Amino acid sequence: MPTFQGNTTSKLPEAPTSIFAVMSHLAQKEKAINLSQGYPDFPTSPELIELVSKAMREGFNQYAPMPGILPLREVIAEKIESLYGTAYHPESEITVTAGATQAIFTIITAMVQEGDEVIIFAPAYDCYEPSIRLNGGKAIEIELRPPSYGIPWDQLASAIGEKTRMIIINTPHNPTGTVLSRNEMIQLEKLVRDTDITILSDEVYEHIIFDGLEHQSVARFPGLAERSFLVASFGKTFHNTGWKMGYCAGPELLMKEFRNVHQFNVFSVNHPIQKALSGYMKNPENYLSLPDFFQEKRDKFLRAIQGSGFKFTPSKGTYFQLLNYEDISDEQDLELAKKWTRELKLASIPVSVFYNQKTDHKVLRFCFAKSEETLMRGAAILNEIESF
Numbered sequence: 361m362p363t364f365q366g367n368t369t370s371k372l373p374e375a376p377t378s379i380f381a382v383m384s385h386l387a388q389k390e391k392a393i394n395l396s397q398g399y400p401d402f403p404t405s406p407e408l409i410e411l412v413s414k415a416m417r418e419g420f421n422q423y424a425p426m427p428g429i430l431p432l433r434e435v436i437a438e439k440i441e442s443l444y445g446t447a448y449h450p451e452s453e454i455t456v457t458a459g460a461t462q463a464i465f466t467i468i469t470a471m472v473q474e475g476d477e478v479i480i481f482a483p484a485y486d487c488y489e490p491s492i493r494l495n496g497g498k499a500i501e502i503e504l505r506p507p508s509y510g511i512p513w514d515q516l517a518s519a520i521g522e523k524t525r526m527i528i529i530n531t532p533h534n535p536t537g538t539v540l541s542r543n544e545m546i547q548l549e550k551l552v553r554d555t556d557i558t559i560l561s562d563e564v565y566e567h568i569i570f571d572g573l574e575h576q577s578v579a580r581f582p583g584l585a586e587r588s589f590l591v592a593s594f595g596k597t598f599h600n601t602g603w604k605m606g607y608c609a610g611p612e613l614l615m616k617e618f619r620n621v622h623q624f625n626v627f628s629v630n631h632p633i634q635k636a637l638s639g640y641m642k643n644p645e646n647y648l649s650l651p652d653f654f655q656e657k658r659d660k661f662l663r664a665i666q667g668s669g670f671k672f673t674p675s676k677g678t679y680f681q682l683l684n685y686e687d688i689s690d691e692q693d694l695e696l697a698k699k700w701t702r703e704l705k706l707a708s709i710p711v712s713v714f715y716n717q718k719t720d721h722k723v724l725r726f727c728f729a730k731s732e733e734t735l736m737r738g739a740a741i742l743n744e745i746e747s748f
Protein backbone atom coordinates (compact mmCIF):
# COMPACT_ATOMS: atom_id res chain seq x y z
CA MET A 361 0.00 0.00 0.00
CA PRO A 362 1.45 3.47 -0.84
CA THR A 363 2.35 5.42 2.30
CA PHE A 364 0.10 8.41 2.87
CA GLN A 365 2.23 11.54 3.34
CA GLY A 366 -0.47 14.00 4.40
CA ASN A 367 -0.67 16.04 7.57
CA THR A 368 -1.44 13.66 10.43
CA THR A 369 -0.49 16.02 13.26
CA SER A 370 -2.13 14.51 16.33
CA LYS A 371 -4.76 16.45 18.25
CA LEU A 372 -3.93 14.33 21.30
CA PRO A 373 -0.19 13.87 20.88
CA GLU A 374 0.65 12.53 24.34
CA ALA A 375 -2.42 10.35 24.74
CA PRO A 376 -1.36 6.87 25.79
CA THR A 377 -3.54 3.82 25.11
CA SER A 378 -6.17 3.71 27.85
CA ILE A 379 -4.88 1.88 30.93
CA PHE A 380 -8.08 -0.18 30.97
CA ALA A 381 -7.33 -1.56 27.51
CA VAL A 382 -3.67 -2.13 28.43
CA MET A 383 -4.39 -4.04 31.65
CA SER A 384 -7.30 -6.06 30.26
CA HIS A 385 -5.18 -7.06 27.26
CA LEU A 386 -2.31 -8.07 29.54
CA ALA A 387 -4.70 -9.98 31.83
CA GLN A 388 -6.03 -11.91 28.84
CA LYS A 389 -2.57 -12.65 27.48
CA GLU A 390 -1.32 -13.81 30.87
CA LYS A 391 -4.54 -15.68 31.70
CA ALA A 392 -4.69 -13.61 34.89
CA ILE A 393 -7.71 -12.96 37.10
CA ASN A 394 -8.94 -9.64 35.82
CA LEU A 395 -9.93 -7.27 38.62
CA SER A 396 -8.74 -4.31 36.54
CA GLN A 397 -11.37 -2.97 34.16
CA GLY A 398 -14.70 -1.86 35.64
CA TYR A 399 -17.23 -4.33 34.34
CA PRO A 400 -19.07 -7.32 35.80
CA ASP A 401 -18.14 -10.91 34.93
CA PHE A 402 -21.71 -12.05 35.59
CA PRO A 403 -24.64 -11.79 33.15
CA THR A 404 -27.13 -8.99 32.67
CA SER A 405 -30.78 -9.76 33.42
CA PRO A 406 -32.35 -12.45 31.16
CA GLU A 407 -35.59 -10.46 31.37
CA LEU A 408 -33.86 -7.41 29.91
CA ILE A 409 -32.28 -9.50 27.14
CA GLU A 410 -35.73 -10.88 26.34
CA LEU A 411 -37.17 -7.34 26.22
CA VAL A 412 -34.46 -6.28 23.74
CA SER A 413 -35.11 -9.35 21.55
CA LYS A 414 -38.84 -8.67 21.69
CA ALA A 415 -38.32 -5.04 20.63
CA MET A 416 -36.19 -6.22 17.70
CA ARG A 417 -38.80 -8.81 16.68
CA GLU A 418 -41.51 -6.16 16.90
CA GLY A 419 -39.62 -3.95 14.46
CA PHE A 420 -37.96 -1.26 16.59
CA ASN A 421 -34.93 -1.43 14.34
CA GLN A 422 -34.76 1.99 12.68
CA TYR A 423 -33.53 5.34 14.01
CA ALA A 424 -34.96 6.36 17.36
CA PRO A 425 -35.99 10.00 17.84
CA MET A 426 -32.94 12.26 18.31
CA PRO A 427 -33.32 12.80 22.12
CA GLY A 428 -34.42 9.19 22.77
CA ILE A 429 -37.84 7.55 22.87
CA LEU A 430 -40.32 9.42 25.03
CA PRO A 431 -41.42 6.44 27.20
CA LEU A 432 -37.81 5.95 28.31
CA ARG A 433 -37.32 9.66 28.99
CA GLU A 434 -40.54 9.56 31.02
CA VAL A 435 -39.40 6.73 33.30
CA ILE A 436 -36.02 8.42 33.73
CA ALA A 437 -37.79 11.64 34.77
CA GLU A 438 -39.97 9.71 37.23
CA LYS A 439 -36.95 7.98 38.71
CA ILE A 440 -34.98 11.19 39.22
CA GLU A 441 -37.92 13.02 40.73
CA SER A 442 -38.84 10.23 43.12
CA LEU A 443 -35.26 9.72 44.31
CA TYR A 444 -33.86 13.24 44.26
CA GLY A 445 -36.81 15.63 44.10
CA THR A 446 -36.14 17.58 40.90
CA ALA A 447 -38.65 17.26 38.06
CA TYR A 448 -36.89 17.21 34.68
CA HIS A 449 -39.24 17.62 31.74
CA PRO A 450 -38.98 14.45 29.63
CA GLU A 451 -39.56 16.41 26.40
CA SER A 452 -36.91 19.04 26.83
CA GLU A 453 -34.60 18.13 29.72
CA ILE A 454 -33.51 14.51 29.21
CA THR A 455 -31.53 12.95 26.36
CA VAL A 456 -30.63 9.28 25.95
CA THR A 457 -26.98 8.75 25.02
CA ALA A 458 -24.51 6.09 23.89
CA GLY A 459 -23.21 5.58 27.42
CA ALA A 460 -21.96 8.19 29.86
CA THR A 461 -18.79 8.71 27.82
CA GLN A 462 -20.71 10.14 24.88
CA ALA A 463 -22.75 12.33 27.23
CA ILE A 464 -19.56 13.68 28.81
CA PHE A 465 -17.92 14.41 25.45
CA THR A 466 -21.09 16.06 24.17
CA ILE A 467 -21.48 18.26 27.27
CA ILE A 468 -17.88 19.43 27.09
CA THR A 469 -18.10 20.05 23.34
CA ALA A 470 -21.32 22.03 23.79
CA MET A 471 -20.06 24.19 26.64
CA VAL A 472 -16.29 24.62 26.53
CA GLN A 473 -14.83 27.32 24.28
CA GLU A 474 -11.21 28.03 23.36
CA GLY A 475 -9.31 29.16 26.47
CA ASP A 476 -11.97 28.13 28.98
CA GLU A 477 -10.88 26.40 32.16
CA VAL A 478 -12.54 23.30 33.55
CA ILE A 479 -11.81 22.21 37.10
CA ILE A 480 -11.43 18.47 37.59
CA PHE A 481 -10.50 16.47 40.68
CA ALA A 482 -7.74 13.90 40.38
CA PRO A 483 -7.63 10.97 40.46
CA ALA A 484 -10.07 11.64 37.60
CA TYR A 485 -11.85 9.33 35.19
CA ASP A 486 -9.71 9.24 32.08
CA CYS A 487 -12.00 10.78 29.46
CA TYR A 488 -12.44 14.20 31.11
CA GLU A 489 -9.08 15.80 30.35
CA PRO A 490 -8.74 14.74 26.67
CA SER A 491 -12.33 15.84 25.97
CA ILE A 492 -11.55 19.27 27.46
CA ARG A 493 -8.30 19.54 25.49
CA LEU A 494 -9.90 18.51 22.17
CA ASN A 495 -12.32 21.39 22.61
CA GLY A 496 -9.62 24.02 23.20
CA GLY A 497 -10.15 24.14 26.95
CA LYS A 498 -7.70 23.69 29.80
CA ALA A 499 -8.21 21.20 32.62
CA ILE A 500 -7.28 22.62 36.01
CA GLU A 501 -6.52 19.60 38.13
CA ILE A 502 -7.06 19.63 41.88
CA GLU A 503 -5.47 16.70 43.67
CA LEU A 504 -7.45 14.60 46.10
CA ARG A 505 -5.08 13.05 48.63
CA PRO A 506 -5.20 9.70 50.32
CA PRO A 507 -6.42 8.30 52.59
CA SER A 508 -9.59 10.49 52.67
CA TYR A 509 -9.45 11.79 49.07
CA GLY A 510 -11.63 14.70 50.25
CA ILE A 511 -12.06 17.91 48.24
CA PRO A 512 -9.62 20.61 49.44
CA TRP A 513 -12.23 23.38 49.55
CA ASP A 514 -9.79 26.30 49.97
CA GLN A 515 -7.86 25.13 46.94
CA LEU A 516 -11.07 24.82 44.94
CA ALA A 517 -12.19 28.32 45.96
CA SER A 518 -8.88 29.80 44.84
CA ALA A 519 -8.87 27.83 41.56
CA ILE A 520 -12.17 29.43 40.53
CA GLY A 521 -11.59 32.49 38.36
CA GLU A 522 -12.81 34.47 35.37
CA LYS A 523 -11.98 31.70 32.94
CA THR A 524 -13.69 28.88 34.89
CA ARG A 525 -16.42 27.53 32.65
CA MET A 526 -17.18 24.25 34.33
CA ILE A 527 -16.48 22.02 37.32
CA ILE A 528 -16.65 18.24 36.89
CA ILE A 529 -17.64 16.20 39.92
CA ASN A 530 -18.01 12.45 40.21
CA THR A 531 -19.88 10.81 43.07
CA PRO A 532 -19.63 7.92 43.97
CA HIS A 533 -16.08 8.36 42.80
CA ASN A 534 -14.02 6.20 40.48
CA PRO A 535 -11.33 5.15 41.40
CA THR A 536 -11.36 6.05 45.12
CA GLY A 537 -14.80 4.72 46.15
CA THR A 538 -15.51 7.92 48.11
CA VAL A 539 -18.84 9.77 48.00
CA LEU A 540 -19.68 13.45 48.38
CA SER A 541 -21.72 14.24 51.50
CA ARG A 542 -24.76 16.49 51.73
CA ASN A 543 -22.63 19.15 53.43
CA GLU A 544 -20.07 19.04 50.66
CA MET A 545 -22.76 19.49 48.02
CA ILE A 546 -24.11 22.48 49.97
CA GLN A 547 -20.60 23.88 50.11
CA LEU A 548 -20.28 23.49 46.33
CA GLU A 549 -23.68 25.11 45.86
CA LYS A 550 -22.50 28.13 47.88
CA LEU A 551 -19.19 28.36 46.02
CA VAL A 552 -20.77 28.62 42.57
CA ARG A 553 -23.83 30.65 43.60
CA ASP A 554 -22.86 33.99 42.04
CA THR A 555 -20.98 32.61 39.05
CA ASP A 556 -21.77 31.42 35.49
CA ILE A 557 -20.09 28.08 36.14
CA THR A 558 -21.84 24.95 34.93
CA ILE A 559 -21.39 21.61 36.67
CA LEU A 560 -20.93 18.28 34.97
CA SER A 561 -22.01 15.73 37.55
CA ASP A 562 -20.87 12.23 36.66
CA GLU A 563 -23.22 9.99 38.64
CA VAL A 564 -22.74 6.71 36.82
CA TYR A 565 -22.46 4.83 40.14
CA GLU A 566 -25.52 6.51 41.72
CA HIS A 567 -27.09 3.14 42.58
CA ILE A 568 -23.91 1.52 43.89
CA ILE A 569 -23.54 3.05 47.34
CA PHE A 570 -22.99 1.32 50.68
CA ASP A 571 -23.48 1.31 54.44
CA GLY A 572 -26.88 2.99 54.20
CA LEU A 573 -25.43 6.19 52.67
CA GLU A 574 -27.68 8.19 50.34
CA HIS A 575 -26.46 9.26 46.95
CA GLN A 576 -26.14 13.07 46.88
CA SER A 577 -27.18 13.85 43.31
CA VAL A 578 -27.00 17.44 42.04
CA ALA A 579 -30.75 16.95 41.50
CA ARG A 580 -31.23 17.19 45.29
CA PHE A 581 -29.87 20.76 45.40
CA PRO A 582 -31.81 23.43 43.46
CA GLY A 583 -28.80 25.77 43.32
CA LEU A 584 -26.78 23.02 41.65
CA ALA A 585 -29.54 21.41 39.55
CA GLU A 586 -30.22 24.72 37.77
CA ARG A 587 -26.63 24.79 36.42
CA SER A 588 -25.82 21.08 36.12
CA PHE A 589 -25.71 18.29 33.60
CA LEU A 590 -26.44 15.02 35.39
CA VAL A 591 -24.82 12.03 33.64
CA ALA A 592 -25.89 8.42 34.18
CA SER A 593 -25.01 5.02 32.71
CA PHE A 594 -27.38 2.10 32.18
CA GLY A 595 -24.35 -0.10 31.56
CA LYS A 596 -23.13 0.39 35.14
CA THR A 597 -26.61 -0.01 36.63
CA PHE A 598 -27.81 -3.05 34.70
CA HIS A 599 -24.52 -4.99 34.28
CA ASN A 600 -24.27 -4.49 30.52
CA THR A 601 -21.45 -2.00 29.93
CA GLY A 602 -21.05 -3.39 26.40
CA TRP A 603 -24.42 -1.97 25.37
CA LYS A 604 -23.06 1.56 25.85
CA MET A 605 -26.30 3.22 26.93
CA GLY A 606 -26.80 6.14 29.29
CA TYR A 607 -28.48 9.50 29.61
CA CYS A 608 -28.02 13.14 30.41
CA ALA A 609 -30.49 15.34 32.33
CA GLY A 610 -30.27 19.10 32.69
CA PRO A 611 -32.33 22.29 32.64
CA GLU A 612 -33.77 23.21 29.24
CA LEU A 613 -31.30 26.03 28.64
CA LEU A 614 -28.38 23.63 28.95
CA MET A 615 -30.12 20.67 27.29
CA LYS A 616 -30.80 22.78 24.19
CA GLU A 617 -27.05 23.26 23.73
CA PHE A 618 -26.42 19.60 24.51
CA ARG A 619 -28.81 18.48 21.79
CA ASN A 620 -27.29 20.91 19.30
CA VAL A 621 -24.14 18.84 19.49
CA HIS A 622 -25.73 15.43 20.15
CA GLN A 623 -27.66 15.58 16.85
CA PHE A 624 -24.39 15.80 14.88
CA ASN A 625 -22.44 13.51 17.15
CA VAL A 626 -24.58 10.34 17.16
CA PHE A 627 -27.97 11.79 16.18
CA SER A 628 -29.77 9.06 18.16
CA VAL A 629 -28.87 5.85 19.97
CA ASN A 630 -29.82 2.15 19.97
CA HIS A 631 -33.58 1.91 19.47
CA PRO A 632 -34.47 -1.65 20.62
CA ILE A 633 -32.46 -1.24 23.81
CA GLN A 634 -34.28 2.01 24.58
CA LYS A 635 -37.57 0.24 24.10
CA ALA A 636 -36.48 -2.57 26.45
CA LEU A 637 -35.16 -0.20 29.12
CA SER A 638 -38.38 1.80 29.13
CA GLY A 639 -40.18 -1.36 30.28
CA TYR A 640 -37.47 -2.66 32.60
CA MET A 641 -37.05 0.66 34.45
CA LYS A 642 -40.71 0.61 35.45
CA ASN A 643 -39.74 -1.76 38.25
CA PRO A 644 -37.56 0.34 40.61
CA GLU A 645 -36.38 -2.85 42.35
CA ASN A 646 -34.22 -3.42 39.26
CA TYR A 647 -31.94 -0.55 40.35
CA LEU A 648 -32.78 -0.12 44.03
CA SER A 649 -31.48 -3.63 44.83
CA LEU A 650 -27.95 -2.71 43.76
CA PRO A 651 -26.50 -1.42 47.07
CA ASP A 652 -27.18 -4.73 48.87
CA PHE A 653 -26.03 -6.77 45.90
CA PHE A 654 -22.66 -5.01 45.60
CA GLN A 655 -22.14 -4.45 49.32
CA GLU A 656 -22.20 -8.19 49.83
CA LYS A 657 -19.44 -8.53 47.22
CA ARG A 658 -17.39 -5.72 48.79
CA ASP A 659 -17.72 -7.22 52.26
CA LYS A 660 -16.81 -10.75 51.14
CA PHE A 661 -13.77 -9.45 49.29
CA LEU A 662 -12.59 -7.31 52.22
CA ARG A 663 -13.21 -10.04 54.79
CA ALA A 664 -11.17 -12.41 52.64
CA ILE A 665 -8.13 -10.07 52.56
CA GLN A 666 -8.35 -8.84 56.15
CA GLY A 667 -5.16 -10.59 57.19
CA SER A 668 -3.18 -9.49 54.10
CA GLY A 669 -0.42 -6.89 54.05
CA PHE A 670 -2.59 -4.28 52.32
CA LYS A 671 -4.07 -1.18 54.00
CA PHE A 672 -7.52 -0.02 52.95
CA THR A 673 -10.62 2.01 53.81
CA PRO A 674 -13.78 0.19 52.68
CA SER A 675 -15.20 1.65 49.49
CA LYS A 676 -18.34 3.74 50.14
CA GLY A 677 -19.64 3.48 46.60
CA THR A 678 -18.79 2.24 43.05
CA TYR A 679 -17.57 -1.31 42.55
CA PHE A 680 -13.94 -0.46 43.17
CA GLN A 681 -11.73 -0.99 46.18
CA LEU A 682 -8.37 0.74 46.61
CA LEU A 683 -5.57 -1.20 48.30
CA ASN A 684 -2.44 0.51 49.59
CA TYR A 685 0.65 -1.67 49.20
CA GLU A 686 3.35 0.56 50.77
CA ASP A 687 4.09 -2.04 53.48
CA ILE A 688 4.69 -4.67 50.78
CA SER A 689 6.65 -2.93 48.05
CA ASP A 690 8.07 0.46 47.13
CA GLU A 691 7.84 -0.20 43.41
CA GLN A 692 6.04 2.30 41.18
CA ASP A 693 2.33 1.34 40.92
CA LEU A 694 2.17 0.99 37.11
CA GLU A 695 5.19 -1.32 37.04
CA LEU A 696 3.88 -3.32 39.99
CA ALA A 697 0.41 -3.76 38.46
CA LYS A 698 1.99 -5.12 35.27
CA LYS A 699 4.40 -7.34 37.20
CA TRP A 700 1.66 -8.85 39.36
CA THR A 701 -0.44 -9.51 36.26
CA ARG A 702 2.48 -11.37 34.66
CA GLU A 703 3.91 -13.12 37.70
CA LEU A 704 0.99 -13.57 40.12
CA LYS A 705 -1.77 -13.73 37.47
CA LEU A 706 -3.83 -10.97 39.08
CA ALA A 707 -4.63 -7.75 37.19
CA SER A 708 -5.48 -4.39 38.80
CA ILE A 709 -5.34 -0.72 37.83
CA PRO A 710 -2.57 1.58 39.10
CA VAL A 711 -4.13 4.73 40.54
CA SER A 712 -1.32 7.07 39.38
CA VAL A 713 -2.72 6.94 35.83
CA PHE A 714 -5.74 8.95 37.03
CA TYR A 715 -3.48 11.90 37.91
CA ASN A 716 -2.07 14.21 35.24
CA GLN A 717 1.22 14.28 37.14
CA LYS A 718 1.11 10.46 37.52
CA THR A 719 1.28 10.89 41.30
CA ASP A 720 2.15 7.52 42.83
CA HIS A 721 0.67 6.94 46.30
CA LYS A 722 1.36 3.16 46.14
CA VAL A 723 -2.28 2.36 45.59
CA LEU A 724 -3.94 -0.13 43.21
CA ARG A 725 -7.61 -0.30 42.25
CA PHE A 726 -9.47 -3.62 42.28
CA CYS A 727 -12.92 -4.14 40.75
CA PHE A 728 -15.22 -6.32 42.87
CA ALA A 729 -18.07 -6.55 40.33
CA LYS A 730 -17.10 -10.19 39.91
CA SER A 731 -18.49 -13.60 40.73
CA GLU A 732 -17.70 -14.92 44.20
CA GLU A 733 -15.39 -17.50 42.73
CA THR A 734 -13.32 -14.87 40.87
CA LEU A 735 -13.18 -12.64 43.95
CA MET A 736 -12.04 -15.47 46.22
CA ARG A 737 -9.33 -16.53 43.76
CA GLY A 738 -8.15 -12.91 43.60
CA ALA A 739 -8.23 -12.61 47.40
CA ALA A 740 -6.20 -15.81 47.81
CA ILE A 741 -3.42 -14.31 45.66
CA LEU A 742 -3.50 -11.02 47.59
CA ASN A 743 -3.21 -12.92 50.90
CA GLU A 744 -0.07 -14.68 49.76
CA ILE A 745 1.79 -11.48 48.89
CA GLU A 746 4.11 -10.62 51.76
CA SER A 747 6.84 -8.64 50.10
CA PHE A 748 7.60 -7.95 46.51
Ligand SMILES: Cc1ncc(COP(=O)(O)O)c(C=O)c1O
Pocket residue numbers: 398458459460461462485530534562564592593594595596601604605606
Ligand atom coordinates in the same frame (compact mmCIF):
# COMPACT_ATOMS: atom_id res chain seq x y z
C1 LIG B 1 -16.69 7.68 36.50
C2 LIG B 1 -17.10 7.12 35.18
N1 LIG B 1 -17.73 7.91 34.29
C3 LIG B 1 -18.11 7.45 33.09
C4 LIG B 1 -17.89 6.14 32.72
C5 LIG B 1 -18.33 5.68 31.36
O1 LIG B 1 -19.56 5.07 31.39
P1 LIG B 1 -20.18 4.39 30.05
O2 LIG B 1 -19.62 3.02 29.96
O3 LIG B 1 -21.64 4.43 30.25
O4 LIG B 1 -19.73 5.25 28.90
C6 LIG B 1 -17.24 5.28 33.61
C7 LIG B 1 -16.95 3.89 33.22
O5 LIG B 1 -16.11 3.23 33.79
C8 LIG B 1 -16.85 5.78 34.87
O6 LIG B 1 -16.23 4.99 35.76
